[in-house]
Amino acid sequence: MSDTTGAASPGRIVVDGRPIPYQAGDSVAVAVMRCGEHPKHGGTICLGGDCPNCSAIVDGVPYVRTCQTAATPGLVVRRHPAAGNPSFPAVAQPDITRSPVADHVDVRRETADIVVIGAGPSGAAAADAARAEGHEVMVLDARDSNEVVAIYGGPTVIVRRPNGMLHVHAHQVVVATGAAEIHPVCPGNNLRGIITARAAEQLHDAGVDLGNAVAIGTPPQGVPCTAVAGRIVRFEGTDTISAVVTMGDDGLEVTTPCITVIVGLGFAPRDMLSRMSGGLPVSVVGQAAEKFPLPPCPTAGTVCPCSRVEVEDLEGVWARGFHELELVKRASLCGTGTCQGGVCGPHLRSFVADRSGEVPEMFTARPASRQITLAEASADTYTDVFRRSPLHDEHLALGGQLDRFGGWWRPWNYGDHIAEYWAVREAVSLGDVSTLGKLVVSGPDAVELLERLYPTTVADIRPGRSRYVLLLNERGHLIDDGMICRETETRFVLTFTSGGAANAEMWVRDWAETWGLRVHVLDRTMSLAAINVTGPLASQLLQRVGLVDPPKFLQHRHDIVAGVPCHVMRLSFTGEASFELHHAVDRSVELWRALMEAGQDLGIKPHGLQALFGLRLEKGHVIVGMDSELDSTPRRLDMDWAVKMDKPDFLGKSALVRTAELPDHRRLFGFTMQGNAPTEGSPIWSDGNVVGHVASSFSSPLLGHAVMLGWLKHTPVPEQVQIDGRTASVAHPPFYDPEGRRARA
Amino acid sequence: MPALETLHGLRVVASPAVLDTALWPDNATVLRLAPDDVFAIGATAEQAAHATAADPDAIIADESGFVGCWLDAGQLETVATHIEWHLPTQRPALAQGYVAGVPAKLWLDTDRALLLCASPYAADLIERLK
Known part of the structure; x- marks a missing residue:
C-alpha cells in the first residue's frame, strides 16, 4: 500500500522510532498503512475499532486501537511485539508509606x-424520535471522540474522551x-x-493505494479490485499475502x-x-439488534487474534468435555x-453450534468494552482514606516513619526502635494513642448494658x-x-482497639437497641486525642506539668495537664507505669510539645508501634487480630x-459453657528462644511436624533472647519446639516483671 | 477552596423525641447528625442543657473534632463534582456521605453551605478538593 494523494503532510508521527508523515484526517492506523506498513505485525484490518489487529503502544499506553486514534504531530507509536504481550510501564512506588499517585484523569459528570x-x-x-417526544437526548459516538466503554447500574454510561472521562447518568440508554x-x-x-470491505473503502477514500487487490464476498464500493468467487481456503505468503486460495462450488481450489x-464476509x-x-x-436498535447469519464453522487458522487461539485449540477444549460457549471461552x-469477542465471537458460536446442534447466544459482556488504562478505569x-492523628506532623518532624495500621497513619518508629524501647523501660516516653476507640455510654x-x-x-x-475487659461475640x-x-x-467511658473501634461502636449500639435499654452512646474516637506517657519517670514528668498527684493503677480522673484538660487514665500496656491523657484534638500538639519539653532532661523520647509491640510482648499482652x-x-x-x-449472663456465655468441657487442641502459648526473633508467621515444628505458628516475636534487649506468642494446634503440648531451625521453649508469659510491680509503681 | 478550620461546638446526645422539640438559639447552627445526636455550633452548654432538659441522661460534650469551611454557591458547585450522590434540594438540609472519597457532611443553607469532616480526614479532603 502507498500514498496516492501527493498532498503535503500536516505533520509526522513516530512509529518504532521512525518519523512517518500522515495526511489530514488520518488515524494512526491509516497513516501507518499509507506508508506500506501494518500497524501490528499481521492479521485482518477492519478500521472499525472491533479487533486487536491495529493495537499498539501510543504515547506509552499499550493496547491502543490505532484505527480510533487520530494522528497528531509527534505522537509516539510503538508496535506491540510480534510474539508475546507488550510490556506495561514500570510503576515506581519507592515509598510505601505514602499514598500511591496515579496519572490523573479528569472526570466530568x-x-x-x-x-x-x-x-x-x-x-x-x-x-x-426521542427529541420529538420532548426528551433531553445526548448522542455519543466514538467518531466524535465520545467512546462509550461501559454501562453500569443507574444506568451510568462511561465515556472515554481525549481530555478525560465522562460519566453520564441517564434514565434510558439506546445502543445503536x-x-x-x-x-x-x-x-x-x-x-x-x-x-x-469497509476498511478498503476508508483507505481508498483516504488516498491509500491498495495495489493488486482482490475482493472475496461482498466487494467494497468504489474500490478498484478484482472480484474472486468462492470461499477462502487459505492465504499464502510469508509475512505478507502473495496469493489467496479459494474454492468454488465445483470443489476445485483456485490460487489468485x-x-x-x-x-x-458479512456482519x-x-x-x-x-x-x-x-x-x-x-x-x-438498528444493526446492533439484528440477527445476522453466522460464518461457516472454522476448520483451521487463528480464531482469536487477541490470545492467538487456533481452531485446534478449540477442538482440544471440546474434546476435554467443555461443550458450552462460556466453558469453551x-x-x-x-x-x-x-476485543472481548469482537472478532472471534461469531466463529466461536459457529464452532459450538456445529458440534452441539444448537446456536448459542453470545456470552455476557462485562465492562470495559475497550482496553482502558487503570487511570481511566479508576x-x-x-483510595481508602487513612486517618491522621492531630500529632501527624509532630511525628514527621521527629523523624517518624509512618505506616498504615487499623485505618490510621501511625508512627512505626522514629529511626531507632531500640532506643525508644529503652526510653520506656528506663526513663519516660510518649506514644500517640489517639487512634484508640473511645465511647461514652450514659443512662440509667x-x-x-x-x-x-x-x-x-x-x-x-x-x-x-477502671478495668481491662474482653469483648466477645455470641460464640464466645x-x-x-x-x-x-x-x-x-x-456514665462510663469505654476504650477499644484502634482497628476495632468502628465495629465495636456498632456492636454496642446494636445491642443497646436490641435490648431496648435506656442508654445514650457517643463516639469520641475522632474527637479526642490521647497520649500515653509511659516509663518509670512518667509520674515525675506529669508532676512537672501540673499533675501533682497522678492517679494510681487502674484509677482515672479528669484533670489539667500542662494547661490542657485531660481525662487521665492509669493503666499499662508497656509493662511500665503508664498514663493515657485523653484530650480535645485541637489541644494535642500543645500538650505533646509541653510534655516533650518538660521531659528533655529525663531522657524522654517518643516511641512508635515497633517498640510498643515488643514492650507489650515482653508482658505477654495480646493484640486482638494479631495474636488472636x-x-x-x-x-x-x-x-x-x-x-x-x-455472672448471670453475658454475650458469649452460653457458648463458653457449652464448649468448656470439650477438648481443645488450640492454645496460644509463650515461647523463648536464644538468638534473634524469628519472622512472625514462622511455622512451629515438633517431631518433624508443623504444630503451629508464631503470632508475634521480638528480640528482647532486656532479656537477651527472643520472646514470642504463638499457636500450638496439637496436643500433647511439647516442652520444646523448633522454630526457624532452632530450639525454643514453651513458656508462660509474662516474660518481664511477672508480678506487675513496675506497672503499679 | 477555603481552608478547613476547627469547628468548636457541642455534641449533644439525647433521646430523639427530646431533640425533635429542642429549642436552640437563633444564632446557633445545629446539625442533626443522627436521630439522637446533634452537633451544635454557637450554642453554650447551658443552652444545650436547657434544650435537652427533658432528658436527664443526655450527654453534652465539648466538640472540636470537626473541621470545616463555608462555601458560596460556586464553591459548592465545585465540591459537588466530587460527590456521587444527589444533593438534597431542600434548604436547609444536612447531607452526609463521601465527598471525594472522604466521609464528610454538608450543611446546605439557603445561600451558602458548610462543608465539614472529622479532623483525621482533613488533610485528605483538602488534598482531594484542590
Missing part, C-alpha cells in the same frame, strides 16, 4: 433523559452501535494484506496472486454494550482478550476506677478488648481470668 450510543442512521433516528465485519478464519489469516485481499451485531447491561433500561481464553474514584441502664456486653463484672467498678470468640472507666453511677484468631475464645488465649462465669 452529566445527566440526560436518554443517551443514544452511536450517531449512525439508526442512532440518529432514535435520537430524533451498528455491526462489525466478520474476519476470515483460515490458514494464513495472520499475514499482512488482509482488510475488510495478489498483495491485498478485501473480505466482505455480526456490535452489541457488547447491551450485553453488559442486563436488567437496565437499555434498548438496542474460559477453557480456551477465546473471547477474553482485548478516574474519580479514591448503662450498667445493665455493660454487664450484658462484657464477660467481666461491671457493677462493682467504682467511679474513678474475642472480637476486641479495652478498658471500662466508670465516671459516675450511670477469628475463633479465639478466652480459654484458647489463656485469658480465662478475664471472664467471670459466675
Whole structure:
C-alpha cells in the first residue's frame, strides 16, 4: 500500500522510532498503512475499532486501537511485539508509606433523559424520535471522540474522551452501535494484506493505494479490485499475502496472486454494550439488534487474534468435555482478550453450534468494552482514606516513619526502635494513642448494658476506677478488648482497639437497641486525642506539668495537664507505669510539645508501634487480630481470668459453657528462644511436624533472647519446639516483671 | 477552596423525641447528625442543657473534632463534582456521605453551605478538593 494523494503532510508521527508523515484526517492506523506498513505485525484490518489487529503502544499506553486514534504531530507509536504481550510501564512506588499517585484523569459528570450510543442512521433516528417526544437526548459516538466503554447500574454510561472521562447518568440508554465485519478464519489469516470491505473503502477514500487487490464476498464500493468467487481456503505468503486460495462450488481450489485481499464476509451485531447491561433500561436498535447469519464453522487458522487461539485449540477444549460457549471461552481464553469477542465471537458460536446442534447466544459482556488504562478505569474514584492523628506532623518532624495500621497513619518508629524501647523501660516516653476507640455510654441502664456486653463484672467498678475487659461475640470468640472507666453511677467511658473501634461502636449500639435499654452512646474516637506517657519517670514528668498527684493503677480522673484538660487514665500496656491523657484534638500538639519539653532532661523520647509491640510482648499482652484468631475464645488465649462465669449472663456465655468441657487442641502459648526473633508467621515444628505458628516475636534487649506468642494446634503440648531451625521453649508469659510491680509503681 | 478550620461546638446526645422539640438559639447552627445526636455550633452548654432538659441522661460534650469551611454557591458547585450522590434540594438540609472519597457532611443553607469532616480526614479532603 502507498500514498496516492501527493498532498503535503500536516505533520509526522513516530512509529518504532521512525518519523512517518500522515495526511489530514488520518488515524494512526491509516497513516501507518499509507506508508506500506501494518500497524501490528499481521492479521485482518477492519478500521472499525472491533479487533486487536491495529493495537499498539501510543504515547506509552499499550493496547491502543490505532484505527480510533487520530494522528497528531509527534505522537509516539510503538508496535506491540510480534510474539508475546507488550510490556506495561514500570510503576515506581519507592515509598510505601505514602499514598500511591496515579496519572490523573479528569472526570466530568452529566445527566440526560436518554443517551443514544452511536450517531449512525439508526442512532440518529432514535435520537430524533426521542427529541420529538420532548426528551433531553445526548448522542455519543466514538467518531466524535465520545467512546462509550461501559454501562453500569443507574444506568451510568462511561465515556472515554481525549481530555478525560465522562460519566453520564441517564434514565434510558439506546445502543445503536451498528455491526462489525466478520474476519476470515483460515490458514494464513495472520499475514499482512488482509482488510475488510469497509476498511478498503476508508483507505481508498483516504488516498491509500491498495495495489493488486482482490475482493472475496461482498466487494467494497468504489474500490478498484478484482472480484474472486468462492470461499477462502487459505492465504499464502510469508509475512505478507502473495496469493489467496479459494474454492468454488465445483470443489476445485483456485490460487489468485495478489498483495491485498478485501473480505466482505458479512456482519455480526456490535452489541457488547447491551450485553453488559442486563436488567437496565437499555434498548438496542438498528444493526446492533439484528440477527445476522453466522460464518461457516472454522476448520483451521487463528480464531482469536487477541490470545492467538487456533481452531485446534478449540477442538482440544471440546474434546476435554467443555461443550458450552462460556466453558469453551474460559477453557480456551477465546473471547477474553482485548476485543472481548469482537472478532472471534461469531466463529466461536459457529464452532459450538456445529458440534452441539444448537446456536448459542453470545456470552455476557462485562465492562470495559475497550482496553482502558487503570487511570481511566479508576478516574474519580479514591483510595481508602487513612486517618491522621492531630500529632501527624509532630511525628514527621521527629523523624517518624509512618505506616498504615487499623485505618490510621501511625508512627512505626522514629529511626531507632531500640532506643525508644529503652526510653520506656528506663526513663519516660510518649506514644500517640489517639487512634484508640473511645465511647461514652450514659443512662440509667448503662450498667445493665455493660454487664450484658462484657464477660467481666461491671457493677462493682467504682467511679474513678477502671478495668481491662474482653469483648466477645455470641460464640464466645474475642472480637476486641479495652478498658471500662466508670465516671459516675450511670456514665462510663469505654476504650477499644484502634482497628476495632468502628465495629465495636456498632456492636454496642446494636445491642443497646436490641435490648431496648435506656442508654445514650457517643463516639469520641475522632474527637479526642490521647497520649500515653509511659516509663518509670512518667509520674515525675506529669508532676512537672501540673499533675501533682497522678492517679494510681487502674484509677482515672479528669484533670489539667500542662494547661490542657485531660481525662487521665492509669493503666499499662508497656509493662511500665503508664498514663493515657485523653484530650480535645485541637489541644494535642500543645500538650505533646509541653510534655516533650518538660521531659528533655529525663531522657524522654517518643516511641512508635515497633517498640510498643515488643514492650507489650515482653508482658505477654495480646493484640486482638494479631495474636488472636477469628475463633479465639478466652480459654484458647489463656485469658480465662478475664471472664467471670459466675455472672448471670453475658454475650458469649452460653457458648463458653457449652464448649468448656470439650477438648481443645488450640492454645496460644509463650515461647523463648536464644538468638534473634524469628519472622512472625514462622511455622512451629515438633517431631518433624508443623504444630503451629508464631503470632508475634521480638528480640528482647532486656532479656537477651527472643520472646514470642504463638499457636500450638496439637496436643500433647511439647516442652520444646523448633522454630526457624532452632530450639525454643514453651513458656508462660509474662516474660518481664511477672508480678506487675513496675506497672503499679 | 477555603481552608478547613476547627469547628468548636457541642455534641449533644439525647433521646430523639427530646431533640425533635429542642429549642436552640437563633444564632446557633445545629446539625442533626443522627436521630439522637446533634452537633451544635454557637450554642453554650447551658443552652444545650436547657434544650435537652427533658432528658436527664443526655450527654453534652465539648466538640472540636470537626473541621470545616463555608462555601458560596460556586464553591459548592465545585465540591459537588466530587460527590456521587444527589444533593438534597431542600434548604436547609444536612447531607452526609463521601465527598471525594472522604466521609464528610454538608450543611446546605439557603445561600451558602458548610462543608465539614472529622479532623483525621482533613488533610485528605483538602488534598482531594484542590
